[in-house]
Amino acid sequence: MAKGYLIPVLHCHLPYVRHPEHDDFLEEDWFYEAVAETYVPLLLMLKRLQAEGSRFRLTLSISPTLCEMMCNELLRARCVRYLERHVELAQKEVARTRGTPFARAAEMYLERYRCVHSAYVGRYERDIVGPFRELARSGHIELIGSAATHALLPLLGEEQGKAAQVRVGLGSFRKHFGRAPEGFWLPECAYESGLEALLAQNGIRYFFVDTHGVLLAEPQPPFGVFAPLRTPAGPYAFGRDVESSRQVWSADEGYPGDPLYREFYRDLGHDAQLDYLRPYLHADGVRRNLGLKYHRITGNVPLDRKEPYDPAAAHRRAVQHADAFVRERAAQAARVRRATGAVPVIVCPYDAELFGHWWFEGIWFLERVLRQVDRTRDLECVTPGEWLSEYLPEGHARQSGQPAFSSWGYRGYLDVWVNGSNDWMYPRLHAAESAMIRASAHFASTDGLVRRALNQCARQLLLAQASDWAFLVSTGTASHYARRRFNQLMDRFDVLLAQAEGGAVQPDVLRQYESLDDAFPELDHTVFCAADAGD
Amino acid sequence: MREMHRPPGGGPDRPRDRVTINFEGADRIGVLVRHPESVYVYWRLEGARSAEVVRDLGGECQWVLRVLDLTENSSETFPVQPEAGNSYVEVKPGRTYGFELAVTARGKWRTVCRTERVEVPPAKQVPGAEAPAPVLERLRPGTPDRDVPGLRYETTLPYLATSPGPRSTEGG
Numbered sequence: 001m002a003k004g005y006l007i008p009v010l011h012c013h014l015p016y017v018r019h020p021e022h023d024d025f026l027e028e029d030w031f032y033e034a035v036a037e038t039y040v041p042l043l044l045m046l047k048r049l050q051a052e053g054s055r056f057r058l059t060l061s062i063s064p065t066l067c068e069m070m071c072n073e074l075l076r077a078r079c080v081r082y083l084e085r086h087v088e089l090a091q092k093e094v095a096r097t098r099g100t101p102f103a104r105a106a107e108m109y110l111e112r113y114r115c116v117h118s119a120y121v122g123r124y125e126r127d128i129v130g131p132f133r134e135l136a137r138s139g140h141i142e143l144i145g146s147a148a149t150h151a152l153l154p155l156l157g158e159e160q161g162k163a164a165q166v167r168v169g170l171g172s173f174r175k176h177f178g179r180a181p182e183g184f185w186l187p188e189c190a191y192e193s194g195l196e197a198l199l200a201q202n203g204i205r206y207f208f209v210d211t212h213g214v215l216l217a218e219p220q221p222p223f224g225v226f227a228p229l230r231t232p233a234g235p236y237a238f239g240r241d242v243e244s245s246r247q248v249w250s251a252d253e254g255y256p257g258d259p260l261y262r263e264f265y266r267d268l269g270h271d272a273q274l275d276y277l278r279p280y281l282h283a284d285g286v287r288r289n290l291g292l293k294y295h296r297i298t299g300n301v302p303l304d305r306k307e308p309y310d311p312a313a314a315h316r317r318a319v320q321h322a323d324a325f326v327r328e329r330a331a332q333a334a335r336v337r338r339a340t341g342a343v344p345v346i347v348c349p350y351d352a353e354l355f356g357h358w359w360f361e362g363i364w365f366l367e368r369v370l371r372q373v374d375r376t377r378d379l380e381c382v383t384p385g386e387w388l389s390e391y392l393p394e395g396h397a398r399q400s401g402q403p404a405f406s407s408w409g410y411r412g413y414l415d416v417w418v419n420g421s422n423d424w425m426y427p428r429l430h431a432a433e434s435a436m437i438r439a440s441a442h443f444a445s446t447d448g449l450v451r452r453a454l455n456q457c458a459r460q461l462l463l464a465q466a467s468d469w470a471f472l473v474s475t476g477t478a479s480h481y482a483r484r485r486f487n488q489l490m491d492r493f494d495v496l497l498a499q500a501e502g503g504a505v506q507p508d509v510l511r512q513y514e515s516l517d518d519a520f521p522e523l524d525h526t527v528f529c530a531a532d533a534g535d
Numbered sequence: 536m537r538e539m540h541r542p543p544g545g546g547p548d549r550p551r552d553r554v555t556i557n558f559e560g561a562d563r564i565g566v567l568v569r570h571p572e573s574v575y576v577y578w579r580l581e582g583a584r585s586a587e588v589v590r591d592l593g594g595e596c597q598w599v600l601r602v603l604d605l606t607e608n609s610s611e612t613f614p615v616q617p618e619a620g621n622s623y624v625e626v627k628p629g630r631t632y633g634f635e636l637a638v639t640a641r642g643k644w645r646t647v648c649r650t651e652r653v654e655v656p657p658a659k660q661v662p663g664a665e666a667p668a669p670v671l672e673r674l675r676p677g678t679p680d681r682d683v684p685g686l687r688y689e690t691t692l693p694y695l696a697t698s699p700g701p702r703s704t705e706g707g
Binding site: 154155157193216404405406411413414415417418419420423426427430431 | 565575654
């Protein structure tokens with residue numbers, strides 16, 4: 001028996017951004033950047049470990065909107081274009097920086113973009129869902145489901161609306177991965193009483209909550225977050241570990257702030273001559289980040305005094321940090337074991353995009369952590385499903401209770417998603433949700449254009465319910481786009497619902513909206529009126 | 536659609552939702568729990584009931600939001616502007632509330648719409664329970680929004696609810 005169990009969890013998510021009406025669209029870059037900097041490097045790293053024979057375990061959530069984007073032909077084609085342009089730019093950069101302190105970084109970028117392009121276009125044939133599915137089949141990763149569009153379930157208006165998000169999300173999972181998931185990622189770990197019953201009705205065995213979701217459970221669980229909490233409805237809640245979270249998440253104490261690591265905020269797109277960059281910018285010609293960054297964090301100095309980035313030194317530091325992380329988890333497990341007499345479970349969930357995109361060295365860190373845990377006898381990497389099946393019956397710590405309302409957002413609740421900047425969204429969302437449920441029940445057996453229109457209404461509503469829009473407005477990042485996109489989705493919902501209810505669906509309008517907002521093509525609007533929400 | 540006329544304190548014991556929306560015609564009220572000490576209440580007065588109540592009570596009426604503390608069996612009433620459409624209400628952790636939008640005049644009281652019971656979560660005060668405080672202001676420094684028509688500066692991945700991103704001494 002291991003002395004401690006480590007459950008690393010990565011949550012991959014992006015909102016559904018696809019704009020076929022434009023030849024290139026700025027916010028679509030979020031997807032291409034994530035493919036280039038996180039998803040493909042992560043896949044390559046996991047495949048490398050698998051080839052080495054490493055017995056690593058990783059729990060991975062790929063949100064349904066992201067799965068849909070990964071499988072969308074238009075986005076795949078544009079992703080290839082993005083990678084080709086970056087290979088070309090990186091080639092120019094190698095020539096431009098030759099003989100300068102930036103040469104090694106430029107060579108590293110060229111190698112990286114070539115490698116990602118080759119894997120994406122060649123080995124994976126533009127399908128990055130497939131390789132994750134294969135890793136799940138071999139048991140190295142455990143894929144879990146999530147809500148359809150990353151809606152914060154506690155902020156939806158109706159039980160049927162919550163059930164629709166869960167069901168559509170699980171349907172998407174089955175479509176992409178060929179089976180039902182055991183686990184579920186609650187968007188933003190936002191939990192409220194009753195969700196465990198909805199998840200249980202949908203065959204879910206476990207989910208994740210933030211630390212205080214477990215520590216404030218009723219009754220207070222004796223093992224805290226170091227053992228999963230069996231909820232009254234049956235599914236287990238795994239609580240986030242504080243110490244390991246802080247080491248990676250914290251801006252002040254976390255590893256990503258090390259002076260040797262790459263400085264995120266200084267980018268070639270703002271440093272080089274505009275004429276040189278123009279072929280790699282969008283049609284508006286406005287400077288933007290291009291992902292090639294040549295400086296390290298350095299320390300407490302302004303951006304113009306950052307020092308050249310040394311990839312080799314940063315790699316060495318990532319290895320040191322990973323080794324320290326594993327040592328500290330082993331020491332933590334020993335402490336908990338002494339205090340409780342039980343072998344602890346340490347749950348470490350992170351947003352996947354932190355690794356590679358925000359924290360450039362994060363993939364190196366993760367690779368080393370997974371490799372080192374496999375080598376140590378003090379810790380064992382497991383997935384929640386594996387732990388529940390294989391270890392729970394062995395007499396490990398058991399506890400049960402009702403988790404507390406919580407999220408992993410700022411201050412631990414929902415302030416970020418409901419505040420003076422974004423609260424205007426909710427009356428409209430809730431009214432649409434109620435109208436959708438009503439119309440879905442009324443027209444449940446109607447076929448033809450009305451059915452198609454209601455299916456599209458359901459699509460528009462689900463996409464509008466994404467927590468991303470409120471988040472982006474709240475944080476002021478891409479808030480202009482988030483506002484416009486939210487209103488666009490809701491306007492289309494209103495138009496189609498009025499047409500459907502009035503029996504006057506205009507086929508050309510319907511076709512246009514179906515083409516523009518095409519996520520979940522198999523969606524059936526009656527998911528909103530199921531008699532027993534959650535069956 | 537929820538039951539409309541059940542008094543907040545008289546419904547089933549099990550609170551159903553944190554969001555409750557009751558319709559009376561098209562007059563509606565909703566509440567979202569955002570924090571153990573704060574809820575967001577909104578209303579939309581677009582139906583017959585609100586117009587009828589105002590007509591019935593005459594021009595000198597006052598719109599009020601009544602906050603019913605169903606745990607303590609107490610209530611507080613706040614004047615509101617009907618056109619404001621929303622209010623943030625301070626609440627106490629761990630209690631159950633109901634919210635009611637009403638009109639008063641000359642000692643008369645007319646309820647226009649009310650929510651169901653809403654459970655506010657307990658405060659996050661267990662020793663050692665403090666999750667690492669994510670540093671929101673560092674999450675998405677990137678380049679700022681520019682509301683200039685035709686110009687869009689945003690580029691980088693916007694997401695990560697809790698990630699600090701790499702530390703920099705100078706945001707974007």
